[in-house]
Amino acid sequence: MSTRLTVSVVLITLGALFLLDNLGVLDAGAAISQGWPLVLVVLGGLLAVEQRRVGVGPLLLAGVGIVLLAATMDAVPLGFDIVWPVALVGVGLWLLLRRSMVSGGGRTADSRIEAVAFFGDRHVRSSSRQFEIAGITSLFGDVEVDLRDAQPAEDAAAVDLTVLFGDVEVLVPAGCKVVVSASSLFGDISQGGARDAPAEEASVLQVRGLAVFGDVKIRQ
16 A cells, blocks of 8 residues: 555545535534544555455554544443453454464564564564565554565565554565565655665565554665
8 A cells, every 4th residue: 555545545535525515515624523533444444455364453453443433423432341342352353363473572483474562562583484474563562573584485475564653673584675565654664774686586575554653664
């Protein structure tokens, strides 16, 4: 999901709302104050489509958006008695949908890993010979995923990011070609460290996803 697409969708939506407000069709201020959580739901859906899977990050974004939308529309009172059951449902779905999770960090040989940081740090190092995908979710936390000892799968290998007020660092194998399609809002995505251009037959690693008020560093 490119930054251009994200910004375009936001601008078109805001323009349409204010146009309808000027035409007397609706109150743009009220619509924005009640409907702004829809942005999180839409972003979660777009991330899931781009990543071709329902990962922790997209599920988290969409779930938070749905809860906040219900609260702003007074459908449910947003209190502890509502939040904790929703949290249980979210954790249950997460455990159901995941394939592999690295919760405390460390080394793994799994081809598919999930690194999640909620108000904490996670450090994961992969030594997989057929690395396929790493799902990274950072919410007010820091995540470091070290892929320098991993061998990306020949058909496709990817790192899927969902960063909210956090920092992520991805260390990629030497000589690997990195294709970045991740977008950022009020954050930064930087890439550096490679001295030589990768060869034509080099393995490809895609970096996808979204960083909101967070920084992503990709280093070789």
